Amino acid sequence: MLRETPFHPRTAALMEGQAWRRWAGYVVASAYELSHEREYHAVRSAAALFDVSPLYKYLIRGRDAARLLDRIVTRDVAACKVGQVLYTPWCDARGKVIDDGTISRLDEATFRMTAADPSIRWLHLNATGLDVAIEDVSERTAALSLQGPNARAILELACGQPLSALRYFRLTTGKIRGVPVTISRTGYTGDLGYEVWIDAGQALVAWDALVEVGTGYGITPAGMLALDLARNEAGLLLIEVDYISAHHAVIDAQTSTPFELSLGWTVALDKERFIGQDALRAEYARGPAWRFVGIEIDWVSLERLYADVGLPPKLPTTAWRTSVPLYVGGQQVGYATSGCWSPLLKRYIALAHVEAPYGEPGTALEMEVTVEHRRRRAAAAVRPLPFFNPERKRA
């Protein structure tokens, strides 16, 4: 049996179409309603409430906690202030990305790390000789993500404290109906949003409080289909979809470095020694072979391909997660790994790996589309990421 998250008693009651899916051994909702559309729009117009409890969470404590993390991840953890959150990948010795997640500095010597994959072994392997305690708190910590323009107003009401001073990628503590919570201004939607971390035993208190005060603000429990659309618009990577973990890759070609994923900004090459540093330095010097970019499929071109067979353009109603070839002048120069029709932007967008020379915004290329069982190519162009970046995200 798959496990149920601490919020399952509430989420199960909302489920209209038995649309569950797996996430890290748990069942979570793909969509609560029969269509995910309203759940998606809540992210951009009101507030969507996601159960993100299946994330792996680790507490790393002790005098050398920062040193351990600095040894593992590419960002500079020593420079991370108390109350700050870092998004970061971590790599193997070849500089190939193993996973990506967040590191929150809860106090001088305590960090919480989130990961998509189990990481306890990797943390321990690299902790030799360091004064740290590593604890897997995945099961005892529940997490909710409240995303959208009304997220702040709702959360302020629920925890009774102002949050306007809480900056992007910072965290604070508070109480919801007497239950202690950590609130981080983070998320996976590219919108104004917060994640609430709470003891699993009292998780329902937070859910109930948020839903109750949020109803007048349009709070809408939302599933993974809505989240997937939002993260495409935000240009955020998904492990095992947009890249393969170096720990899972079967052949070398399946792996990627942070530079190849356009995550160069997360690589602090000059900090103290970290795993993959030498390889990444060398790669930085010669330049990465690949870039991770946004792609917009040209509407007129797509419309023409469908008109050729007498159809109006067919668009994906949910985000897709397959590998789709990209071409320039008949030569394959890359592949898209995620894509969707953006209901907000009215654009057909995708996230893609392209050979470095084709990574500049504006570069014209073609994407394979299957029109009535036949492979065709639609005009497309490289676009800067994120596709959607509202001011409220950081304001």
Place this chain on the structure above:
Amino acid sequence: MAQTWDAIIIGGGHNGLVTAAYLARAGRKVLVLERRYRVGGAAVSEEIYPGFKFSVFAYVVRLLRPEIIRDLDLPRHGLEILPLESTITPMDNGDYLGAWGDPDKTRREISRHSPRDAEAMVQFGRLMHHMAQAVKPILGMIPPDPTSLSPRDLLGLLKLGRHFRSLGPEHVHALYKLMTMSSADYLDEWYETDVLKATKSASGIIGTFLGPRSPGTAYVLLHHYMGEIDGSFRAWGFAKGGTGAISESIAGAARRFGAEIRTDAPVAHVLLKRGRATGVVLENGDELRARIVVSSLDPHRTFLQLVGESELPDDFAADILRYKFRGSSGKVNLALDELPNFTCLPGVGPHLRGAISISPSVDYLEHAYDDAKYGEFSRHPYMDVIIPSMIDPHMAPPGKHVLSIFVQYAPYNLTGGWTDAKREAFGDTVVDTLSHYAPNLKQAILHRQVITPADIERITGLTEGNIFQGELALQQLFFLRPAPRWAKYNTPIRRLYQCGSGTHPGGGIMGASGRLAALRILGDGR
């Protein structure tokens, strides 16, 4: 120093703003002149009662062209179209008919009334899909004049001819029927459930001075299905922040491309020199010069008021005088302390996030029209009701609501004319009728705004309060909109263009007229 512009756009409604944005995007120096204190025309959101925002006039967006959203990058300027996916029609026997976003749910619901109709719906939908696809390209083209021999017109006609040939005889025949029949007759060929036919035909009468049994109304059904083709890319629904947010986003785009927008700047008339437009004179006497003048106002305002009948060729003036407006609808906006509780579906539910149609039978609608034919507002009007605050909570304070009621028929030419007393009586009729289905409505009302066609005309300038800048009747469409030979956004006055809903294709918040006008102007090298 006298400033000159490449183009002056008269009127800051959504079409005027679209034209302005496209011209500015092409590098033209553009000035928009709006009479009111804010842009938007009939697509405005206003806080009529503290804390409650109303889409005062137009309240949904059905066919805003996705290419406009993309070309002008409107989401960056705040545009978001939210789904409005269900329609319920309360019935007099206490039951209701529902159409939901989910096809299985809808089929099961219609089966409850008639299993035969539930099956017909699929076939009907397929045919209408084909019809809408047949008509859709026409919406996106500058109408060619079938009597002209100019290469541009011939090319357009050739394209159109090829297009119709590609449809195949079956669809051409169906299209002909759709163009000539009444919506009630047309739907009779398909369905047996009265309330279903009534609700579907209601979409064929919106904004016209016609009833469901008037020939020509079947065609307007298509507009609804065109929304459904676009359904996959959801170009219709409810604009977050109300319809004013659409206007504001287009204005934002226009400004970003460099256009200047002046509000409180009413234009008195178009400046003419030897039959050529050279600028405008504001009501305050200021003269502003431009290489071209583009009017987004309706054909009466543009030609009879801003230009003057004496400046127009006789036959053209006669055509414009004959052009029909006949506003037939009004609007009631309510601020509510609590949600309306419908007897047929009590409590809060997803039905309150969609449309509520007061169209219990075809006879009900036809009777409503009967009143209007003889100069009265309907004693039992057709109403299209939505609760914007259920879709976008920003429209009202938390826990409170706004209710938008589109009402038909309310004839512009009311016997004895519209007075304050008549307006209130009209408002009472609307609230009484709706209270019949939701008895708690009256006690929940915090504020009531009643808008008659005369108010629409007074506030927005739309002649006779017609929401489409002239009826969407077949004799006023395509190469006849607004007048034969002048349906391509140009006018008999050189350097004066038109870009409002009174030009092809017109109607609703589409922006297609504004965009096509801009393409024509740029095509002329202006």
